[in-house]
Amino acid sequence: MPLYFLLGTLNEQGQGMLKDNPDLVIDAVRECDCSGAEIMGQYAVLGKYDFVMLAEADDNESAARLSLDLGVRVGLHVETLPAMAIGVLNEDESGESAKTEDVSLAAGAPEDWRLPGSDA
Numbered sequence: 001m002p003l004y005f006l007l008g009t010l011n012e013q014g015q016g017m018l019k020d021n022p023d024l025v026i027d028a029v030r031e032c033d034c035s036g037a038e039i040m041g042q043y044a045v046l047g048k049y050d051f052v053m054l055a056e057a058d059d060n061e062s063a064a065r066l067s068l069d070l071g072v073r074v075g076l077h078v079e080t081l082p083a084m085a086i087g088v089l090n091e092d093e094s095g096e097s098a099k100t101e102d103v104s105l106a107a108g109a110p111e112d113w114r115l116p117g118s119d120a
Contacts, residue, residue, distance in 0.1 A: 001056045003083040004063045006039075006070065008051040014075020025051060028073040036062035039070075051076065054083075 010018060018024045029039045037057035045052050053070075057063035060082070067080045 001058065002063075003040075004055045004057055005081045005083050006051075006053040006055055006067055007049045007079040007081065008053065008070070008074070008076035009048070010050045011075050011077055017075050025074055028070055029053075032066065032069050032073065034062065034066040034069050037066040039066070049079075 014024075021027070025042060025044075029042060032039070036059070037055055040054045040056055042051060042053040044050065055063060055066055057066060063080055063082070067078045070076060071078045
């Protein structure tokens with residue numbers, strides 16, 4: 001299933017809502033019922049964005065519905081980015097991966113998230 005990163009910035013209304021309910025984002029994700037899409041992980045971050053979420057969705061339309069739903073519930077401006085495993089970029093036209101050095105960042109990562117040539 002395709003992966004998406006949702007980068008969220010609280011708007012003024014969202015900041016007020018979060019002040020009243022510190023679990024706002026967690027609650028919104030639990031209550032969100034967007035068929036064909038779900039949040040796999042969520043993180044508060046420092047910098048340009050306030051939140052980063054990893055989502056899995058059937059297609060772009062499902063990801064867009066999820067993004068819109070969360071934006072309305074939480075008071076977020078959400079930028080949604082489609083993502084692909086780095087190994088996909090290393091495949092030739094026949095679908096075979098070229099040989100590369102083992103530069104895996106995390107042992108035990110799901111197979112489709114591993115870097116090419118990684119056995120970890």
